[in-house]
Amino acid sequence: MSDFIAQLIGLGHQYKGVPEIFKDVTFGIEKGSFHFLTGPSGSGKSSLLKMLYLGLKPTWGSLQLFGEDTLKMQSRLVPLLRQKIGVIFQEFKLLEHLKVVDNVALPLRVRGVDAKQCRKQAQELLEWVGLGESLDVYPPSLSGGQKQRVAIARAVIAQPELLLADEPTGNVDDNMAMKLLYLFEELNKRGTAVIIATHNPRLIERSAHPHLTLTEGTILQLPKCTVLS
Numbered sequence: 001m002s003d004f005i006a007q008l009i010g011l012g013h014q015y016k017g018v019p020e021i022f023k024d025v026t027f028g029i030e031k032g033s034f035h036f037l038t039g040p041s042g043s044g045k046s047s048l049l050k051m052l053y054l055g056l057k058p059t060w061g062s063l064q065l066f067g068e069d070t071l072k073m074q075s076r077l078v079p080l081l082r083q084k085i086g087v088i089f090q091e092f093k094l095l096e097h098l099k100v101v102d103n104v105a106l107p108l109r110v111r112g113v114d115a116k117q118c119r120k121q122a123q124e125l126l127e128w129v130g131l132g133e134s135l136d137v138y139p140p141s142l143s144g145g146q147k148q149r150v151a152i153a154r155a156v157i158a159q160p161e162l163l164l165a166d167e168p169t170g171n172v173d174d175n176m177a178m179k180l181l182y183l184f185e186e187l188n189k190r191g192t193a194v195i196i197a198t199h200n201p202r203l204i205e206r207s208a209h210p211h212l213t214l215t216e217g218t219i220l221q222l223p224k225c226t227v228l229s
């Protein structure tokens with residue numbers, strides 16, 4: 001069995017009508033690893049995470065995910081691979097017609113966990129992120145920071161093999177950011193590989209994980225606390 005959850009080789013992406021955003025991204029995500037993903041605004045962090053979630057096809061290069069060659073595999077495998085991934089999008093992507101508690105419970109529901117157990121686990125997580133009073137409200141009535149915490153609870157509830165978090169602390173205060181970092185680290189200790197795209201230097205400084213930096217169309221792998229100016 002490979003120790004890699006994902007292997008990206010010479011990966012590039014170009015949106016129609018604009019120059020390529022990255023052209024030669026090569027790195028591997030090992031089981032149980034933890035990386036920050038940094039880089040200037042517009043360097044392609046969100047696009048790279050979307051690619052790992054199979055929401056965006058590479059224009060060139062290859063992407064192996066959970067042992068599958070994603071460019072050659074059958075499309076019916078996409079939802080099966082996605083079930084192994086927890087994702088926090090920069091724009092949250094909550095389901096507006098579902099209550100907060102049901103949004104969070106969704107990954108358990110699709111795995112066949114019974115409704116009562118789903119609600120119990122979703123409630124516990126929501127209380128932990130300070131949203132115990134908002135179980136039965138609908139996402140449109142929440143603030144940006146509250147939506148972000150719902151998205152985080154939904155992404156971690158099923159203990160995915162890979163967690164992709166795009167600016168997960170972009171809308172919360174420092175105390176909550178550190179609490180969320182603790183949540184990601186606990187999940188990581190239980191075996192989840194974690195990638196956090198962030199501009200938040202405090203998050204990076206507070207922890208001992210290496211980071212990947214997108215710059216000039218390629219990726220650099222840096223050890224802990226090496227900061228590119």
Ligand SMILES: Nc1ncnc2c1ncn2[C@@H]1O[C@H](COP(=O)(O)OP(=O)(O)OP(=O)(O)O)[C@@H](O)[C@H]1O
Pocket residue numbers: 015016018021039040041042043044045046047048090
């Ligand atoms: N759907 C799209 N169509 C065309 N161009 C796009 C699309 N999505 C993103 N881009 C462009 O691709 C580049 C990379 O965007 P992306 O959102 O991946 O960057 P980012 O590193 O996440 O930025 P930020 O730090 O601001 O979140 C930007 O120049 C952006 O304008």
Ligand SMILES: [Mg+2]
Pocket residue numbers: 045046047090166
């Ligand atoms: Mg982004």
